[in-house]
Amino acid sequence: MALDAPQQPQNLTAPYDALLLASFGGPDGPDDVMPFLRNVTAGKGIPDERLAEVAEHYHHFGGASPINGQNLALQRALVAELDRRGLDLPVVWGNRNWTPYTKDALAAAHADGARRVLALVTSAYGSYSGCRQYREDFWSSLDALAVDLGLPEGEHPLVLDKIRPYFDHPAFVAANVDAVVEALAQAPDARVVFVTHSVPDTMEEASGYAGATYSEQHFEVARLVAQGVAERGGRAPEWDLTYCSRSGPPSQPWLEPDVNDHLESLAAAGVTSVVIAPIGFVSDHMEVVFDLDTEALETARELGLTAVRADSVGVRDVFVRGLVDLVVERAAAARATDAGQPAPEPVHVGTLPPRPDVCAPGCCRRQAGVDSGRLAACGVDPRA
Numbered sequence: 460m461a462l463d464a465p466q467q468p469q470n471l472t473a474p475y476d477a478l479l480l481a482s483f484g485g486p487d488g489p490d491d492v493m494p495f496l497r498n499v500t501a502g503k504g505i506p507d508e509r510l511a512e513v514a515e516h517y518h519h520f521g522g523a524s525p526i527n528g529q530n531l532a533l534q535r536a537l538v539a540e541l542d543r544r545g546l547d548l549p550v551v552w553g554n555r556n557w558t559p560y561t562k563d564a565l566a567a568a569h570a571d572g573a574r575r576v577l578a579l580v581t582s583a584y585g586s587y588s589g590c591r592q593y594r595e596d597f598w599s600s601l602d603a604l605a606v607d608l609g610l611p612e613g614e615h616p617l618v619l620d621k622i623r624p625y626f627d628h629p630a631f632v633a634a635n636v637d638a639v640v641e642a643l644a645q646a647p648d649a650r651v652v653f654v655t656h657s658v659p660d661t662m663e664e665a666s667g668y669a670g671a672t673y674s675e676q677h678f679e680v681a682r683l684v685a686q687g688v689a690e691r692g693g694r695a696p697e698w699d700l701t702y703c704s705r706s707g708p709p710s711q712p713w714l715e716p717d718v719n720d721h722l723e724s725l726a727a728a729g730v731t732s733v734v735i736a737p738i739g740f741v742s743d744h745m746e747v748v749f750d751l752d753t754e755a756l757e758t759a760r761e762l763g764l765t766a767v768r769a770d771s772v773g774v775r776d777v778f779v780r781g782l783v784d785l786v787v788e789r790a791a792a793a794r795a796t797d798a799g800q801p802a803p804e805p806v807h808v809g810t811l812p813p814r815p816d817v818c819a820p821g822c823c824r825r826q827a828g829v830d831s832g833r834l835a836a837c838g839v840d841p842r843a
């Protein structure tokens with residue numbers, strides 16, 4: 460009997476004491492807009508005209524970005540799902556570019572006794588913007604917190620790990636399939652125009668270490684979503700991958716086609732109906748409510764195209780459950796690694812290799828071969 464005794468119930472989120480929901484941040488009101496934009500673009504070579512234009516996008520919505528409310532909703536949904544599973548893991552929320560800042564979220568977790576924290580970023584894809592730039596923010600936030608706490612030089616107050624880019628997690632794909640199926644119900648013959656944030660070609664090229672590049676990750680998600688739609692009993696839709704929110708000087712090449720240009724090509728080729736699916740964004744950020752719902756839908760109207768915007772994954776149950784699955788998976792990997800054992804195979808779909816939990820040296824740089832000059836947490840080599 461003794462041998463068959465049930466195993467001790469295991470704490471599925473050990474060794475983590477807290478979850479950091481790490482996001483981009485956005486202004487909460489008109490006075491925040493310019494200081495926020497200066498934070499985002501410091502040293503990035505974004506022309507002033509572009510900044511003024513983006514400021515207008517925010518003022519169009521009363522100077523407040525929808526992203527903060529969406530992150531609060533996601534934080535609440537994660538807390539509810541952890542609670543439902545009986546997992547005792549507090550969730551703190553911190554941003555790279557606006558309050559509440561990462562450092563303050565980590566300070567709160569630390570004050571509550573957290574010494575090992577897991578980060579979940581609100582970007583599903585690997586690139587400088589969606590991965591390493593967050594990791595640089597983690598490092599500098601830990602440095603700043605160490606100073607506040609009076610720690611000796613070079614010592615960090617807690618250990619921070621990160622969940623891999625999760626574009627290839629079945630729940631992210633499934634939530635996008637649901638959203639596209641719902642949109643297609645309103646426009647049954649539509650062509651599906653997937654959209655993500657454009658990045659400079661140089662960033663695209665540097666995003667591919669140990670796996671596919673930023674655009675290749677999106678092509679794979681688009682293919683899997685279209686396949687998922689077909690498997691739901693619908694037809695296999697025709698689809699394209701397009702980009703929005705280009706900035707930078709016109710002389711600098713960024714990923715194309717722009718969604719508006721592409722709608723024009725489609726209309727010229729006789730397409731009459733489109734579903735616009737923002738697979739590059741986990742919730743309805745400013746890029747979605749302005750660049751898509753305001754600009755791209757207006758372009759479609761002018762072209763006489765019927766256009767329906769599919770939801771971003773937001774706080775759909777299937778997505779939130781998947782994020783908590785990723786937390787549990789990452790914790791199991793940490794326990795295995797700590798015990799000198801191999802980590803279990805990460806759950807993923809599609810043909811690309813899953814991104815590693817611990818970033819490889821030199822992964823996701825801003826530009827290949829160019830050191831950003833900033834140290835980054837959650838990688839084997841903070842410098843590379």
Ligand SMILES: CC1=C(CCC(=O)O)c2cc3nc(cc4[nH]c(cc5[nH]c(cc1n2)c(C)c5CCC(=O)O)c(CCC(=O)O)c4C)C(CCC(=O)O)=C3C
Binds near residue numbers: 499513657739
């Ligand atoms: C790949 C990617 C994502 C997706 C991954 C992720 O989600 O993290 C993303 C998200 C976001 N980008 C956002 C806002 C901005 N991005 C900017 C500028 C830039 N983004 C870039 C890339 C990305 N950005 C790049 C290469 C630049 C050029 C400057 C640079 O090289 O860094 C600028 C400056 C003005 C402009 O140039 O447009 C703003 C205001 C917001 C908040 C929106 C809201 O308020 O709801 C979010 C979620």
Ligand SMILES: [Fe+2]
Binds near residue numbers: 656
């Ligand atoms: Fe951006």
